[in-house]
Amino acid sequence: MKENTYLEKMVMTASPAKLVQMLYEKAVExxxxxxxxxxxxxxxxxxxxxxxxxxxxxxxxxxxxMEKGGTIAQNLRALYNYMFQRLVEGNVKKDVEKIREVRGMLEELLEVWKEAMKKAGNVTPPEKKQGGLNLMG
Structure with missing residues (x-):
C-alpha cells in the first residue's frame, strides 16, 4: 500500500514531461x-x-x-496508432515478436524523451500539469 501512495504522490506532483516519461517506463515494464x-x-x-x-x-x-505540436505530434500520433495496432495483433495472435517490436519502440522513445528533458531542463510550468493519468495497475 505504501508503494501505491508514493506513486500517487509522484504522479500528482510530476510535470507533464515527467508524466510522459513515467508512462513510457510503465508501458515498457x-x-x-x-x-x-x-x-x-x-x-x-x-x-x-x-x-x-x-x-x-x-x-x-x-x-x-496537435495544434502546437505540428509535425512531431502528427508523427507521434501515427507511431502510437501503429503501436496500438501491433499490440492488438500481438494479443490476438499471441505473437511475442509484435509485443517485442512495440516494447523496443517504446524503449527508444523513452531514451529520446529523457535526453530531450535534459536538454530542455524540464522547465514545464507547474500550472500546466495534466490530471487524470493513471499509472496504477
Missing part, C-alpha cells in the same frame, strides 16, 4: 511482464498486461497537442 507471461502460457494475465500497455499508448496519444 508491462510489456516485459507480458512477454514472460506468454512464455509461461498464462494467457489471461498476458492479455491484461497487453491491454494495460494499450491503455498507456492511448493516454499518450490523447495527450498530444
Amino acid at each position: 508491462v510489456l516485459k511482464e507480458a512477454e514472460n507471461l506468454l512464455a509461461d502460457k498464462k494467457f489471461v494475465e498476458f492479455n491484461e498486461k497487453v491491454t494495460r500497455a494499450q491503455d498507456i499508448i492511448t493516454e499518450l496519444n490523447l495527450s498530444l497537442d
Whole structure:
C-alpha cells in the first residue's frame, strides 16, 4: 500500500514531461511482464498486461497537442496508432515478436524523451500539469 501512495504522490506532483516519461517506463515494464507471461502460457494475465500497455499508448496519444505540436505530434500520433495496432495483433495472435517490436519502440522513445528533458531542463510550468493519468495497475 505504501508503494501505491508514493506513486500517487509522484504522479500528482510530476510535470507533464515527467508524466510522459513515467508512462513510457510503465508501458515498457508491462510489456516485459507480458512477454514472460506468454512464455509461461498464462494467457489471461498476458492479455491484461497487453491491454494495460494499450491503455498507456492511448493516454499518450490523447495527450498530444496537435495544434502546437505540428509535425512531431502528427508523427507521434501515427507511431502510437501503429503501436496500438501491433499490440492488438500481438494479443490476438499471441505473437511475442509484435509485443517485442512495440516494447523496443517504446524503449527508444523513452531514451529520446529523457535526453530531450535534459536538454530542455524540464522547465514545464507547474500550472500546466495534466490530471487524470493513471499509472496504477
